Amino acid sequence: MEKEPILTVKDLSIAFHMYDKGLEQYDLKVISNLDLDVYSGEIVAIAGSSGSGKSLLAHAVMGLLPENALLSGTIAYKGKILDLADKEKLRGKELALVPQSVAYLDPLMSIGTQVSGKGAPKKKVTLQKKIFQRLQLKENVEKLYPFQLSGGMARRVLVSTAVLSGADVIIADEPTPGLDLEMALETLKIFRELADEGKAIVLITHDIDLAFHIADRVAVFYAGTTLEIADANDFLEGPEALRHPYSKALWKALPQNGFEPVPGFQPYAKYLPGGCLYFPRCPHRSDECEKKIPMKNVRGGRVRCIYAD
Numbered sequence: 157m158e159k160e161p162i163l164t165v166k167d168l169s170i171a172f173h174m175y176d177k178g179l180e181q182y183d184l185k186v187i188s189n190l191d192l193d194v195y196s197g198e199i200v201a202i203a204g205s206s207g208s209g210k211s212l213l214a215h216a217v218m219g220l221l222p223e224n225a226l227l228s229g230t231i232a233y234k235g236k237i238l239d240l241a242d243k244e245k246l247r248g249k250e251l252a253l254v255p256q257s258v259a260y261l262d263p264l265m266s267i268g269t270q271v272s273g274k275g276a277p278k279k280k281v282t283l284q285k286k287i288f289q290r291l292q293l294k295e296n297v298e299k300l301y302p303f304q305l306s307g308g309m310a311r312r313v314l315v316s317t318a319v320l321s322g323a324d325v326i327i328a329d330e331p332t333p334g335l336d337l338e339m340a341l342e343t344l345k346i347f348r349e350l351a352d353e354g355k356a357i358v359l360i361t362h363d364i365d366l367a368f369h370i371a372d373r374v375a376v377f378y379a380g381t382t383l384e385i386a387d388a389n390d391f392l393e394g395p396e397a398l399r400h401p402y403s404k405a406l407w408k409a410l411p412q413n414g415f416e417p418v419p420g421f422q423p424y425a426k427y428l429p430g431g432c433l434y435f436p437r438c439p440h441r442s443d444e445c446e447k448k449i450p451m452k453n454v455r456g457g458r459v460r461c462i463y464a465d
């Protein structure tokens with residue numbers, strides 16, 4: 157692994173400027189003080205339940221947030237802090253996204269043109285044919301338009317587009333739903349190969365079991381922040397190797413580990429607790445946890461819990 161991360165997210169917070177009934181306005185804080193480093197040659201999986209901020213992070217990196225989003229903190233690529241113009245310049249070239257929604261396909265452009273670009277060089281077209289073959293997309297798919305694709309086909313087209321972009325960083329936001337197991341595994345294998353060739357992959361997924369097996373590191377998101385970032389092996393090993401009570405609870409909630417549900421709910425952005433965001437659900441909480449909790453290093457991983465050791 158290289159020393160310097162290729163992508164660095166530091167103290168990122170995102171709020172949406174919202175209008176309530178009448179004239180009341182408020183800022184809804186959906187990402188809080190989030191930190192994440194990604195290195196070339198690795199897959200970092202992001203695990204976290206619905207609404208934990210996974211897609212927003214992806215959109216923040218790509219410069220795709222809506223206009224009412226207020227962003228603070230920094231996102232750096234190859235050591236340079238990016239502004240919106242930088243992100244737009246890099247998007248699709250050095251930073252590629254496999255979007256969570258297949259609605260991102262351009263409805264008026266044939267698949268072949270979307271995936272390889274207009275008048276693509278022969279080398280790229282050859283590569284595209286190879287990827288299509290691996291993802292079981294028939295040759296005639298190139299000539300089709302998005303409305304003619306099934307959901308699973310559209311997702312494989314989006315994966316192909318990101319892979320062919322040649323980007324150094326690919327953020328894949330739920331690339332496997334709608335794919336059968338064989339296709340899902342083939343997709344992840346392609347990402348693994350890209351990482352092994354030196355690309356950096358951020359894999360956002362609900363399928364945490366799959367993530368633990370394919371990724372090098374795992375970041376656990378909760379209510380818009382990171383609670384633990386650690387070696388994927390720790391997540392395979394279990395609670396003793398993990399650091400945060402939520403990571404341990406997630407592990408125990410897997411079917412093969414006892415299927416024990418995590419009691420309580422992730423708090424809604426409008427009603428976040430002041431200190432530790434996991435506070436209301438935590439079995440070890442104390443008054444000390446009501447302060448703002450920074451990430452700290454514990455046993456080679458990062459964790460946001462004062463009691464982790």
Ligand SMILES: Nc1ncnc2c1ncn2[C@@H]1O[C@H](COP(=O)(O)OP(=O)(O)OP(=O)(O)O)[C@@H](O)[C@H]1O
Binds near residue numbers: 172205
């Ligand atoms: N444009 C927006 N305006 C207001 N709130 C938003 C907006 N976009 C997202 N949010 C809120 O931000 C939070 C994080 O959303 P995000 O889409 O990043 O979640 P996610 O982790 O990707 O969830 P999922 O697993 O369901 O895809 C959610 O509470 C969501 O409702």
Ligand code: NI
Binds near residue numbers: 210256
């Ligand atoms: Ni999402």
